[in-house]
Amino acid sequence: MATIEGIVAREILDSRGNPTVEVEIGLDDGTIARAAVPSGASTGAFEAVELRDGVKDRYNGKGVENAVANIEDRIVEQLLGYEASEQRLIDQKLLDIDGTADKSELGANAILGVSLAVAKAAASSAELSLFRYLGGPNAHLLPVPMMNILNGGAHADSNVDVQEFMIAPIGAPTFRDALRSGAEVYHALKAVLKKKGLSTGLGDEGGFAPDLPSNAAALDLIAEAVQAAGYQLGTDIVLALDVAATEFYKDGSYVFESAQKSADEMVNYYAKLAEAYPIVSIEDPLAEDDWAGWSAMTASLGSKLQIVGDDLFVTNPQRIARGIAESAANAVLVKVNQIGSLTETFDAVELAHRNGFRTMMSHRSGETEDTTIADLAVATGSGQIKTGAPARSERVAKYNQLLRIEEELADAARYAGAGAFPRYRSA
Ligand SMILES: C=C(OP(=O)(O)O)C(=O)O
Numbered sequence: 544m545a546t547i548e549g550i551v552a553r554e555i556l557d558s559r560g561n562p563t564v565e566v567e568i569g570l571d572d573g574t575i576a577r578a579a580v581p582s583g584a585s586t587g588a589f590e591a592v593e594l595r596d597g598v599k600d601r602y603n604g605k606g607v608e609n610a611v612a613n614i615e616d617r618i619v620e621q622l623l624g625y626e627a628s629e630q631r632l633i634d635q636k637l638l639d640i641d642g643t644a645d646k647s648e649l650g651a652n653a654i655l656g657v658s659l660a661v662a663k664a665a666a667s668s669a670e671l672s673l674f675r676y677l678g679g680p681n682a683h684l685l686p687v688p689m690m691n692i693l694n695g696g697a698h699a700d701s702n703v704d705v706q707e708f709m710i711a712p713i714g715a716p717t718f719r720d721a722l723r724s725g726a727e728v729y730h731a732l733k734a735v736l737k738k739k740g741l742s743t744g745l746g747d748e749g750g751f752a753p754d755l756p757s758n759a760a761a762l763d764l765i766a767e768a769v770q771a772a773g774y775q776l777g778t779d780i781v782l783a784l785d786v787a788a789t790e791f792y793k794d795g796s797y798v799f800e801s802a803q804k805s806a807d808e809m810v811n812y813y814a815k816l817a818e819a820y821p822i823v824s825i826e827d828p829l830a831e832d833d834w835a836g837w838s839a840m841t842a843s844l845g846s847k848l849q850i851v852g853d854d855l856f857v858t859n860p861q862r863i864a865r866g867i868a869e870s871a872a873n874a875v876l877v878k879v880n881q882i883g884s885l886t887e888t889f890d891a892v893e894l895a896h897r898n899g900f901r902t903m904m905s906h907r908s909g910e911t912e913d914t915t916i917a918d919l920a921v922a923t924g925s926g927q928i929k930t931g932a933p934a935r936s937e938r939v940a941k942y943n944q945l946l947r948i949e950e951e952l953a954d955a956a957r958y959a960g961a962g963a964f965p966r967y968r969s970a
């Protein structure tokens with residue numbers, strides 16, 4: 544048991560070279576912990592409001608320095624003396640100080656930075672790994688890494704509409720093997736692109752970002768890379784997409800592959816694509832407010848595919864509840880900075896799981912070296928994580944943290960003489 548003795552906030556750079564918030568918390572037992580806040584590019588309109596430099600009007604013209612100032616001037620004094628393990632109490636206090644529904648007063652980035660740093664300090668003070676502190680004794684499930692190896696949409700300067708083409712190594716026996724196979728396919732894809740004279744430049748999440756004639760062409764290149772790396776597409780490795788359709792939804796239709804399409808036409812397109820390729824998961828197939836389209840998509844393809852709401856749900860329990868009521872998807876993408884506190888993130892995951900929805904822990908396209916989401920994926924037993932390509936340090940940092948977690952769990956199992964443990968979520 545240790546109480547908060549001091550909080551420091553500062554502006555640092557994220558992986559796109561944009562300013563973001565970092566928070567350090569000191570406890571009265573000498574513990575010091577640090578957390579940094581990520582940021583999106585294809586942000587949903589219903590996300591909690593960050594105070595972030597000049598990206599869009601919705602940031603009210605208030606930059607990261609305002610979030611830092613809010614922590615120092617309006618949060619620090621209010622939290623001194625709190626037990627660091629009282630996460631819910633502290634998060635509620637932060638929400639009360641903010642007083643708005645969208646966290647626009649203090650900034651969701653100010654609140655989240657403090658919320659995550661509190662959790663890390665409490666874990667460290669208790670001499671527990673973060674995943675163990677957050678997840679308790681039953682935290683044991685390593686997530687399938689959904690590795691985004693080809694970037695398009697808002698994350699690349701190419702002409703490819705779909706934002707993320709991911710490989711999921713579901714046939715691997717352990718997380719370590721899954722990551723290795725993903726890295727091998729990543730390297731094979733680079734060789735395939737080179738051989739065809741295509742660009743090997745990278746997008747925001749470390750995937751390759753070539754110009755291509757169609758979205759299916761991206762899947763063909765990945766299929767070739769999987770084979771070249773010696774894996775079987777469909778059994779060792781399956782495919783997943785984040786379409787990020789809100790980005791190309793204009794005036795009531797989807798401007799996709801240079802044509803205007805209705806929601807029905809998009810659903811038909813996905814049905815055909817999922818027949819031609821072993822795609823298991825599609826995120827944001829439709830726009831963030833096209834609830835009817837989402838329900839139609841889930842009715843038609845939900846028994847075959849994981850349909851993941853990102854911009855649709857924005858990790859917000861109220862929007863997830865609507866999605867459950869309207870059968871608008873069957874899975875939730877979980878991004879801590881969309882909702883803006885750890886407690887509310889847990890609430891979102893719990894609501895999803897209690898209602899039979901799957902969850903996928905997720906990074907943002909603008910990231911830092913902070914690895915909290917790796918621990919969170921294991922702590923919540925979400926079974927899936929997406930944190931970009933198996934290259935670029937801000938992405939690899941999360942995968943490397945999962946290697947350490949898997950090792951810690953395996954060491955514990957060895958010590959106890961236990962058998963097949965930890966468990967890798969392979970299906
Ligand atoms: C990670 C994503 O991108 P961004 O952080 O730009 O929203 C996403 O859309 O899932």
Ligand SMILES: [Mg+2]
Pocket residue numbers: 785787826827853854876
């Ligand atoms: Mg997304």
